[in-house]
Amino acid sequence: MSLFDSLPSEVSIYEVSPRDGLQNEAAQVATHAKVRLIEALIMSGLKRIEIASFVSPRWVPQMADGEEVCRMLGKHPGVQYTALCPNGKGLERAIRAGVHEVAVFISASETHNKKNVNKTVAETLAAFDEVIEPAVQRGLRVRGYVSTVWGCPYEGEIDPRAALRIAHTLLERGCYQISLGDTIGVGTPVQTKRILDLFLSEIPQEKLALHLHDTRGTALANVLVGLEMGIRTFDASVGGLGGCPYAPGAAGNLATEDLVYTLEGMGIKTGIDLEKLWMAGQIAEAIVGRELPGKVHRAGVRSLRC
Ligand code: HMG
Numbered sequence: 001m002s003l004f005d006s007l008p009s010e011v012s013i014y015e016v017s018p019r020d021g022l023q024n025e026a027a028q029v030a031t032h033a034k035v036r037l038i039e040a041l042i043m044s045g046l047k048r049i050e051i052a053s054f055v056s057p058r059w060v061p062q063m064a065d066g067e068e069v070c071r072m073l074g075k076h077p078g079v080q081y082t083a084l085c086p087n088g089k090g091l092e093r094a095i096r097a098g099v100h101e102v103a104v105f106i107s108a109s110e111t112h113n114k115k116n117v118n119k120t121v122a123e124t125l126a127a128f129d130e131v132i133e134p135a136v137q138r139g140l141r142v143r144g145y146v147s148t149v150w151g152c153p154y155e156g157e158i159d160p161r162a163a164l165r166i167a168h169t170l171l172e173r174g175c176y177q178i179s180l181g182d183t184i185g186v187g188t189p190v191q192t193k194r195i196l197d198l199f200l201s202e203i204p205q206e207k208l209a210l211h212l213h214d215t216r217g218t219a220l221a222n223v224l225v226g227l228e229m230g231i232r233t234f235d236a237s238v239g240g241l242g243g244c245p246y247a248p249g250a251a252g253n254l255a256t257e258d259l260v261y262t263l264e265g266m267g268i269k270t271g272i273d274l275e276k277l278w279m280a281g282q283i284a285e286a287i288v289g290r291e292l293p294g295k296v297h298r299a300g301v302r303s304l305r306c
C-alpha cells in the first residue's frame with residue numbers, strides 16, 4: 001500500500017452529536033435545543049444522523065426525551081434518523097417514535113460492556129434477539145457498534161479477534177454495517193492498519209465504518225489509514241462534542257468539521273456545506289455552554305477558501 005493510491009471520490013459521514021455528543025453532558029439539555037441542533041445539521045447536508053438513545057433513562061438521563069425529539073423534528077425526506085437501542089423495550093420505543101434505523105451496541109471488552117449495559121458480552125448478544133431480527137422484520141435497518149476495539153479504559157489492549165467474532169455475529173443476525181469504535185481515542189495509525197487488515201480479510205469494506213474518539217488527537221490520522229484501506233463511512237460529531245458516560249477518559253468524538261475540511265480539501269465529496277456545518281457547531285457550543293474541541297470549529301474556519 002502506498003499513501004493516497006486509492007482515495008474514493010466520495011464518503012458517507014454518519015453524524016453522532018445529538019446522541020454520542022449530548023449523552024455525556026452533566027446538565028440536562030432542553031429538547032427544543034436538541035431539535036434545533038439536529039435541524040442545523042440537516043441544513044448543512046448531513047443525511048445520516050443519530051438523534052437519540054432509547055436506553056434506560058436511569059442509566060443515561062440526558063437521552064430520556066428521545067420520543068419528544070422525534071416528535072418535534074420536521075420531515076426531511078432523504079434524511080435517515082437512527083437511535084441507539086439495547087433491548088426489546090428500546091425497539092418498541094424506537095418503532096413508536098418512527099426512526100428509520102436502530103443501532104445496537106456492544107463492547108469487545110467484557111469489563112466495559114458490563115459497566116455500559118450491565119451484561120456480559122454473551123448476555124448482550126442474547127438480548128439482541130429482541131432487537132435485530134424483529135427490527136429487520138419491521139422494515140428498520142440495524143447498525144451495530146463494537147466498542148473498545150482499540151483499547152478499554154478498564155482492561156487496556158483488547159485482542160481484535162474478540163471484536164471480529166462479535167462483528168461476524170452481528171452481521172449474521174442482520175446488521176447492515178458494523179461501526180468499529182475507538183471508544184476512548186487511544187488508537188494510532190499502525191494499530192488501525194493492523195485492526196483493519198484483520199477485519200478486511202474477513203468482512204467486505206462496505207460493511208464497516210470507523211467511529212473514532214479524538215481524545216489524543218489521532219482520529220484524523222486513523223481516518224486516513226481507513227480511507228486508504230477502503231473504509232467509506234466515518235462517524236463524527238459536530239465540534240468534537242462527545243464521550244461515553246461509562247468509559248472514563250472518552251473525550252470528544254472526531255469533529256465533523258475537521259473531517260469534512262480534510263476530506264473535501266483532498267477532493268473527496270461529503271455532500272456537506274462546511275460553512276453551514278460550522279454554524280451547527282456554534283449552536284452545539286451554545287447548547288453545552290463551553291468551547292468545543294474541534295480544530296476547524298475553534299479556528300473559525302468556515303470554508304475551504306478561508
Ligand atoms: P439494567 O438495569 O441491567 O436493566 O439496564 P433492566 O432490564 O433491569 O432495566 C432497569 C430499568 O430500566 C427498568 O425500569 C426497565 O424497565 C428500564 P424499572 O422497572 O426499574 O423502572 N429499561 C428501559 N427503559 C427505557 N428504555 C429502555 C429500557 N431498558 C430497560 N430501552 C440497560 C440494562 C441496557 C437498559 C442499561 O444498562 C442501559 O440503558 N445502558 C445504556 C448505556 C448507554 O447508553 N451507554 C452509552 C452508549 S454506548 C457508547 O457511547 C459507545 C458508542 O458511542 C460507540 C463507541 O464510542 O465505541 C456507541
Ligand code: MG
Nearest residue numbers: 020183211244
Ligand atoms: Mg462513541
